[in-house]
Amino acid sequence: MAAETVRRIDKTASDIHKTILKQDKPIMRFPMRSLSNVKYDPKRGHFEMRGKRKVRTLTVSTVKTFAQTLRMMALSKELVKNDDIATKREAYYVSKNWDEARFLEQPESDAVMDDVEAFFEVNREQLGFVPEEKGGEISGKLVIVDRDSETGKPLRIDCTRFGSGAYSIPISVEHLKFQTEAKFILVIETAGMFQRLVKHKYWKTANCILVSMGGVPTRACRRFIRRLADAQKIPVYVFVDGDPYGISNIYRTLKVGSGNAAHLNEYFCVPQARYLGITPKDIVDYKLPTHPLKEVDIKRARDAVKNDPFFQHHKEWVAAVEQLLKMGVRAEQQALAKWGLNYVIDRYLPEKLAHPERFLP
Amino acid sequence: MKKESSEFSAGALRKKTVQMDLFQAGRRDEHSPGVSAARARSGNGKSAAPGKSGGGASAARIAVKKAAQSTPVPIEVDAVEEPAPKAKGRAPARKRETAESMARRQREISVAEFFQKNRHLLGFDNPAKALLTATKEAVDNSLDACEEAGILPKLDIVIEELSEDRFRLSITDNGPGIVRAQIPKIFGKLLYGSKFHVLRQSRGQQGIGISAAGMYSQLTTGQPLRITSRTGARKPAHFFEIQIDTARNEPKVLTDREVEWDVEHGTRVEMDLAGSYKKGRRSVDDYVVQTALANPHAEVHYRPPKGEVWDRERLTAQLPREPQAIRPHPHGVELGALIAMMRETRGRTLKGALQADFSRVSDKVAEEISKAAGINPESRPRSLKLAQVEALFRAIPKVKIMNPPTSCVVPIGEELILEGLKQTVKADFFTSATRPPSVYRGNPFVVEVGLAYGGELPAEELVDLWRFANRVPLQYQQSACAITRAVTGTDWKHYALQQGKGALPTGPLVLFVHMASVWVPFTSESKEAVAAYPEILKELRLGLQECGRRLGSFLRHRRRLEDAEKKNSYIRAYIPHIGIALKEILHLSDKEEAKVVAVLTDTLERTRKI
Numbered sequence: 029m030a031a032e033t034v035r036r037i038d039k040t041a042s043d044i045h046k047t048i049l050k051q052d053k054p055i056m057r058f059p060m061r062s063l064s065n066v067k068y069d070p071k072r073g074h075f076e077m078r079g080k081r082k083v084r085t086l087t088v089s090t091v092k093t094f095a096q097t098l099r100m101m102a103l104s105k106e107l108v109k110n111d112d113i114a115t116k117r118e119a120y121y122v123s124k125n126w127d128e129a130r131f132l133e134q135p136e137s138d139a140v141m142d143d144v145e146a147f148f149e150v151n152r153e154q155l156g157f158v159p160e161e162k163g164g165e166i167s168g169k170l171v172i173v174d175r176d177s178e179t180g181k182p183l184r185i186d187c188t189r190f191g192s193g194a195y196s197i198p199i200s201v202e203h204l205k206f207q208t209e210a211k212f213i214l215v216i217e218t219a220g221m222f223q224r225l226v227k228h229k230y231w232k233t234a235n236c237i238l239v240s241m242g243g244v245p246t247r248a249c250r251r252f253i254r255r256l257a258d259a260q261k262i263p264v265y266v267f268v269d270g271d272p273y274g275i276s277n278i279y280r281t282l283k284v285g286s287g288n289a290a291h292l293n294e295y296f297c298v299p300q301a302r303y304l305g306i307t308p309k310d311i312v313d314y315k316l317p318t319h320p321l322k323e324v325d326i327k328r329a330r331d332a333v334k335n336d337p338f339f340q341h342h343k344e345w346v347a348a349v350e351q352l353l354k355m356g357v358r359a360e361q362q363a364l365a366k367w368g369l370n371y372v373i374d375r376y377l378p379e380k381l382a383h384p385e386r387f388l389p
Numbered sequence: 390m391k392k393e394s395s396e397f398s399a400g401a402l403r404k405k406t407v408q409m410d411l412f413q414a415g416r417r418d419e420h421s422p423g424v425s426a427a428r429a430r431s432g433n434g435k436s437a438a439p440g441k442s443g444g445g446a447s448a449a450r451i452a453v454k455k456a457a458q459s460t461p462v463p464i465e466v467d468a469v470e471e472p473a474p475k476a477k478g479r480a481p482a483r484k485r486e487t488a489e490s491m492a493r494r495q496r497e498i499s500v501a502e503f504f505q506k507n508r509h510l511l512g513f514d515n516p517a518k519a520l521l522t523a524t525k526e527a528v529d530n531s532l533d534a535c536e537e538a539g540i541l542p543k544l545d546i547v548i549e550e551l552s553e554d555r556f557r558l559s560i561t562d563n564g565p566g567i568v569r570a571q572i573p574k575i576f577g578k579l580l581y582g583s584k585f586h587v588l589r590q591s592r593g594q595q596g597i598g599i600s601a602a603g604m605y606s607q608l609t610t611g612q613p614l615r616i617t618s619r620t621g622a623r624k625p626a627h628f629f630e631i632q633i634d635t636a637r638n639e640p641k642v643l644t645d646r647e648v649e650w651d652v653e654h655g656t657r658v659e660m661d662l663a664g665s666y667k668k669g670r671r672s673v674d675d676y677v678v679q680t681a682l683a684n685p686h687a688e689v690h691y692r693p694p695k696g697e698v699w700d701r702e703r704l705t706a707q708l709p710r711e712p713q714a715i716r717p718h719p720h721g722v723e724l725g726a727l728i729a730m731m732r733e734t735r736g737r738t739l740k741g742a743l744q745a746d747f748s749r750v751s752d753k754v755a756e757e758i759s760k761a762a763g764i765n766p767e768s769r770p771r772s773l774k775l776a777q778v779e780a781l782f783r784a785i786p787k788v789k790i791m792n793p794p795t796s797c798v799v800p801i802g803e804e805l806i807l808e809g810l811k812q813t814v815k816a817d818f819f820t821s822a823t824r825p826p827s828v829y830r831g832n833p834f835v836v837e838v839g840l841a842y843g844g845e846l847p848a849e850e851l852v853d854l855w856r857f858a859n860r861v862p863l864q865y866q867q868s869a870c871a872i873t874r875a876v877t878g879t880d881w882k883h884y885a886l887q888q889g890k891g892a893l894p895t896g897p898l899v900l901f902v903h904m905a906s907v908w909v910p911f912t913s914e915s916k917e918a919v920a921a922y923p924e925i926l927k928e929l930r931l932g933l934q935e936c937g938r939r940l941g942s943f944l945r946h947r948r949r950l951e952d953a954e955k956k957n958s959y960i961r962a963y964i965p966h967i968g969i970a971l972k973e974i975l976h977l978s979d980k981e982e983a984k985v986v987a988v989l990t991d992t993l994e995r996t997r998k999i
Contacts, residue, residue, distance in 0.1 A: 041975050048992070049984070091967075098966070
């Protein structure tokens, strides 16, 4: 794999070199990284890239980005060859040695890195770049088999034995193995709700594995859930805030991947995920306290219905989002506390879990 | 007051003292003898046409002279205590005047007295302005005299500081000089001059300026005006000391003698006056520089009270074309003036009178006017009734009349404006435009605009607007001037300048705007602001736009070059990094790396131009 990456970087550089010597302007073609360049394939269950590409010709106006992209590739080759890694932040600091070509802010270097990743259609880890973000937390009836980094011997981790804490999903999850008797995986948006369920050992009551995403799930988190669900053949239920962000950013990204790195969605998605709540119907049924939708919420919801191939494919979702827009309100997970702090454990979740067929796709 | 003094006595047939009397135009022959003013062009004397806009026979109504013919019987005013009529709400028991008692105090006011009290009307309202105005009046006269005599002007302007607030001003020209008999009246009598009754482009108009300066000098220092003049190499030079008898508006000669003078011909005016000398905008320094700019044919030497002597050689040895005097155009005439013309005309028939006294009135046009007015074209003009003249007046606009001849207006010219600006202002870009002649209220005029941009001019300030009328810089009352209105009314953002709403534009810019006309319509006697006639505003705008467009395209071109330069440096900054990256990935040699950089730089620079 590493040799292949190096070979492809060399090939690209060599092509550019030849073009320059022919007094032509070199060209790089990047897949477009946006929602407009993805399609939803319900059979495969994730976003796939359509053929759209942006052509970056080396001209006066692109010379800076072009130079930065090439230097990023050179850095990647260096990392892969030496079996080293750099976080996004570190790569940003490396660029500070590039004089005029340095990045001023990290988002600039992140974007170039994403371009390089999409260019080679690989996972950025294969280029030697690793994210520094944490991948989510696990609690419940699960034993994870990892390897000791010194001895290489198997290391069994029992996720019931973290007490009031939890197991952290590592950045790389491909080598993990699982042992579990749990019936399903419950994926939770907020750390607060996760804490409550852990505290009351809800995983024991419901015989499940609890996962905290802490906002939009990282690639590692998505990959972990995917591998776990695939390996054990158990369903994945998602419990997020009843607002456009919870629905279209968090749930959608978990289930079908992102529009930004569509070439990787095949691995970083959880097609079997289903939406437990909070649904617009829950807001009505449970008489939940609400807040009005903000302008950004409304825009996000309209965008989902109009431009997102996933939502457009599911009539139930279009109806639900439009219901939310019509109501003009949103409700958080914690809003259930209106009826008592443990109402969520005693009433809401059991009632919902009694009818998984009613979950939104 | 403004109106009257500028519309004096159109009816005077001969050059003569302008009388201030009420409705007593002309005919005061006792004033006439010997007044063949040296500065007047005798050729025009005979046909001197009515003044520009008239005011008619009605001389300025400065005098209030109602009941002064008979000496009224004195009445003890205080004693007269008639029982007050039972007027409601009116407080009685006040000392009352009678017509007779008032009549005793009613008397003629001399124009000199009037302006002595109202000197601000003539530009003597504060010490700094007084010094400027006095200089200006003398310089105007010198330049006018030189040009009329066909002499290339050479001016020596010297200002000495006598004490902190007192200055000695001396202006010497190489003009034709003034004949001895005329000197006292020209310098010692207000409203005495050669230019008022002639419709011809000149700096001076009313014959007030230099004598008013003298009056101000006399008022503030008690010193007389000192004049030296010589009319030719074989003639003696005369030296005069003159004061003005303000009560009578008559000169008082203190000294009159022949002197030795090394100037072959010319005039020197010297006066002491209270004033204050400042630098910067609206200073005498600015005035002199701008005067030189507007008079490229003049040689100017200026010695200010402080600082260095400033000399300017002439830019051209060619005198401006001699401005022709024209007869008034019917479209500019006012009723009063028309009444006077009908009374004074030499034409025996109405038709003949119209043709003789107006420009652009042909036999056919004269008949059309008469017909439109319902008057027999053969009727005697003098016997026309007032109502008939009014009918005539109303008929004029109905008849199509050719515009007045415009050859009589002499612009400075685009080239000389350009050359002058280049010499005066350190800038990067210069342009100028002379508009074709146009007409307002029957008066032909020409607008000229010049513009200097960039260089050492201050970039963050409002533009420096230099206004000129008949080659005279206008220093004060900028905001009241039609020129300013035209500049602020132009959208300079179109021309890549910044501009606040309703304000002058901001930027490193000097704007030169000149209006030349046989009669510049000033808003006051101090001649500081041009009145805003729509036709004038339009021409000003067109001239400004013409120069503005050229400035805009210059600035846009320059910006393009700057962009290209920026791109160039951009290319040079980033291409080496492509070389470094390729070198790192492909293990290129230094030589190969250098080649990549060189070839790529060349490729990009070559294609950028397409």
